[in-house]
Amino acid sequence: MKRTSMEGVACPVARSLDVMGDWWSLLIVRDAMLGLRRFGEFQKSLGVAKNILSQRLKHLMAHGILEVQPASDGSAWQEYVLTQKGRRLFPVLVALREWGAEHCFEQGEPRTVMLDTAQGLPVKPLELRAADGRLLDLQDTRLVREPAER
Amino acid sequence: MKRTSMEGVACPVARSLDVMGDWWSLLIVRDAMLGLRRFGEFQKSLGVAKNILSQRLKHLMAHGILEVQPASDGSAWQEYVLTQKGRRLFPVLVALREWGAEHCFEQGEPRTVMLDTAQGLPVKPLELRAADGRLLDLQDTRLVREPAER
């Protein structure tokens, strides 16, 4: 009777959720993408209990999503920064952002919007495209096991 | 001391995770996208305890992500199917799939791959683009509060 794990599973979605599927991890990554680096910054931003934050930071480091660095301001403290693997979660957060913005707010309720810095315009919604560029929807796709099952 | 909620928060990511951020919900949605509809199908596929599955299905229905329909095979049972809001989670799952496939498998470990049905080729990785079509990365974007803060 332990918390279920998806370690051996062939579905990449399940594997991802096995690592990132808890309540706080993705929010920590979001804040890290916004530039937060210090324990206290995360704690203040998220309002999470300090013991839980400590656990999660260790978890994210154990999975190679965050790493510690000496503080950028020359002090003796350390900072938590995203690895390449962590930064690659960007599309996941963008997709969650889009869905939340569209389906989890009342009309007129204030929310944050992602802008392209260069132009100052909202970014385009994410699109799934085929190898040849055709726009794809759920029903245009299927899954196969790789390498092919015998 | 209750489980924290992000209801009043302006960040759409937090709102999304407030609804979908628990361990099972996204996996249920994934299975629903694969065509599963019946309680027993979800239970068998996920290996989740029946009481938990029952809770999660109710949760997803309460949030308008799933709805119940009379069974498509003419029997008296009911089926759980995705709403429009639920189907819109497709990009989220695609993004999680991509990240998991790239970062959570050993070389050569079998995994599932998403194909474009029409051509039978793997789909293109998700890309974030600006309004004018430029490819964007994390550092090319910023967030603003909408409507604008005074």
Next chain:
DNA sequence: TTTGAGTGGTTTCATGATGAAACCAATTGA
């Protein structure tokens, strides 16, 4: 160089969420 505030945690403990199993009612097939 002491001192007091701030930072970054760990420990403790009460409570809530999870998971396994037993139980049960309705439906279906034989």
Next chain:
DNA sequence: TCAATTGGTTTCATCATGAAACCACTCAAA
């Protein structure tokens, strides 16, 4: 009509979470 299947609910032990207390280290100022 009877047994098996389906779709749950209930119960209870255990795990995870959250709040608060506690502690060590760092830093800035006196």
